[in-house]
Amino acid sequence: MTVPTPQAPRHVRAVAVQPHWSARDFTTPDAFRRWMRAQLEMARPHLRPGGVNLVVLTELNGLPLVLRGGGWALRLRTFERVAxxxxLARLxxxxxxxxxxxxxxxxxxQLADIDANTELYLRTCRELARESGVYLCCGSAPMPRYARQGTVLRRAPGVLTNQTVLLDPQGNLIGVTDKVHLTPDEEAGGVDLTPGDLNELRVFPTPAGDLGVAISLDAFRADVIGSLAAQGCTVLLQPDANGAPWTSQEGLPPDPARVRDQPVAWLESSWQVTAQRQIPYAVNPMVVGNLLDLTFDGQSAITGPAEQxxxxxxxxxxDPRPGFLALAPWVTEGTPDELRQAGLDRAAHSGHPLENEYREDTLHADLTLPPATRPAPPRTPHEDALDALLRGEARAPRPGTWRAALPALPLLALPLLALALLRRRP
Incomplete structure (x- = not known):
């Protein structure tokens, strides 16, 4: 009888990048590529030469591509006016x-230019994964759902989810995950995204770990974490874009008069997941910076077993606690009141000398993972389509024209459309 040889554990260097963004980073393809490349340059000193490296980028780092070609509109200063x-300019x-x-x-x-923006986003990420030789969690971006028809991709009408794409060091597609639980700013009153399906969540076995993605709010939700844990996830990826001053307070439903500090709430996401040993490790990068009138701030972290x-x-x-393998310091120290004021001083349109002064950072931690035992999940038609796009075997659909739609639109509807957009808060 042959006794199977035990497989050695895997050693992975996980890197979380905390970038500082601005609206100008998204107004041209070259500006976007520079901003994304700068993040991989931030990660480079943290990579383990000759080892397996996993780089995780932040949530919604493709959303502002809606501004591509619209640099002229930034002087309007708020997302609502710019949108x-x-x-109207893209009518x-x-x-x-x-x-x-x-x-x-x-x-x-968003959908009007989504095919070109998706292609720019994915090809940029593929190039960076290949150049750096890393497993790359691209962050997340609003993207449609595609199906391949020969050499052309067909977009599912009306669908626009918050998606994370995972690539291997050769730039090949590993898999895609949709965000299931949307925040109010992502729902109909905000940027109006489509929620993902809990039943479609999967874990992707790779040399960098059995990777599961819980985008931002999903990492706070027991149904998402339970699904990923049951599928054998060993590294939870939590790309994040927290749209508020980090030291502000948030209301607690169902009574908004009850409040707590945001960092207290954040302990209920990836730190809690690893502290309760539901999943061994978690990587939570957070973007910072004011995007027009929107404020983004936080502290990126990598969490794991307390003894490590x-x-x-x-x-x-x-309060200090075990389980943080790496943690980005916040921009300053002080009493609770001083910290809360410091967050407000840096917020968008505060007028304070410290407005938009946030901390860029890069973190890393070494993870020890068990050998992979799970097979890769079957690919979805959407993943097949994105893979074909990245390989150059298929192209995104070309934009349509508006002539066929004109007879259906009385001219009097134009003011109503403008009013509807004004009443929506991006």
Missing amino acids: LALF PRALPVLLRERVSPIRAL APSLRSYVLT
Whole structure:
């Protein structure tokens, strides 16, 4: 009888990048490529030469591509005004989408150029994964659902989910995950995205770990974490874009008068997941910076078994605790009142000298993982389509024209469309 040889554990270097973004980073393809490349350059000193490296980028780092070609509109200073201006300027492309697919103006604005933006996003990420030789969690971006028809991709009408794409060091597609639980700013009153399906969540076995993705709010939800844990996830990836001052307070439903500090709430995501040993490790990068009138701030972290943490530490406004393998410091120290004021000083349109002064950072931690035993899940038609796009075997659909839609639109509807967009808060 042959006794199987035990497989050695895997050693992986996980890197979380905390970049500082601005609206100008998204107004041209070259600006976007520079911003994304800068993040991989931030990660480079943290990579283990000759080892397996996993780099995780932040949530919604493709959302502002809606600004591509719209640098002229940034002087309007708020996302609501900029979105209205861009919708009107792009009416020949956005209007047919709005009428044909029966979506809101803000979703139509995004879908009007989504094929070109998706291709720019994916090809940029593929190039960076190949150049750096890393497993890359691209962050996340609003993307449609595609199916391949020969050499052309067909987009599912009206669908626009918050998607994370995983690539291997050769730039090949590993898999795609949709965000299941949307925040109010992502729902119909905001950028109007489509929620993902809990039943479609999968774990992707790779040399960098059995990877499961819980985008931002999903990492707080027991149904998502339970599904990934049951499928054998060993490394949870939590790309994040927290749209508020980090030291502000949030209301607790169902009574909004009850409040708690945001860092206290954040302990209920990836740190809690690893502290309760539901999943061994978690990587949570967070983007910072003011995007027009929107504020993004946080502390990126990598968490894991308490016995592997070098010291007791935690987010600001919380008590030190075990389990943080790596943690980005916040921009300053002080009393709770001083910290809360410091967050407000840096927020968008504060007028304070420290407005938009946030901390860029890069973290890494070494993870010890069990040997992979799970087979890769079957690919979805959408993943097959994206893979064909990346390999150059298929192309995204070309934009349509608006002439066919004009007879269906009385001219009096134009002011109503503008009003509808104004009443939506991107």
